[in-house]
Amino acid sequence: MAQQMGVREIVYERIGILLTLAEKAMREGDEKHAKRYVFLARKLSTRYNCRLAKKDRMRFCKSCGMPRIIGKNTKVRLRKRTRTAEYACSCGMTVGFKY
Ligand SMILES: [Zn+2]
Numbered sequence: 086m087a088q089q090m091g092v093r094e095i096v097y098e099r100i101g102i103l104l105t106l107a108e109k110a111m112r113e114g115d116e117k118h119a120k121r122y123v124f125l126a127r128k129l130s131t132r133y134n135c136r137l138a139k140k141d142r143m144r145f146c147k148s149c150g151m152p153r154i155i156g157k158n159t160k161v162r163l164r165k166r167t168r169t170a171e172y173a174c175s176c177g178m179t180v181g182f183k184y
Pocket of ligand 1 (some may be wrong): 146147148149150151174175176177178
């Protein structure tokens with residue numbers, strides 16, 4: 086059990102590193118690698134049965150597997166009346182959340 090905990094910690098750390106690499110690659114315009122890093126991060130989370138933290142899940146698009154870079158492939162829309170923020174990906178996928 087203690088060993089299993091250790092594995093999870095490493096997996097979470099690796100997912101964090103992979104997502105950071107994905108964002109970096111995306112900023113440099115390297116979409117192929119960005120997608121690959123996100124793919125690996127998601128694969129790790131299913132392989133080791135680690136649910137991604139909410140803030141990690143928000144870092145990439147579920148639909149096209151690209152990291153979200155605001156101002157590059159993601160638009161942010163704010164709806165004042167419902168106090169909702171929407172992240173719109175360039176592939177057409179939007180996610181909304183309360184703020
Ligand atoms: Zn997308």
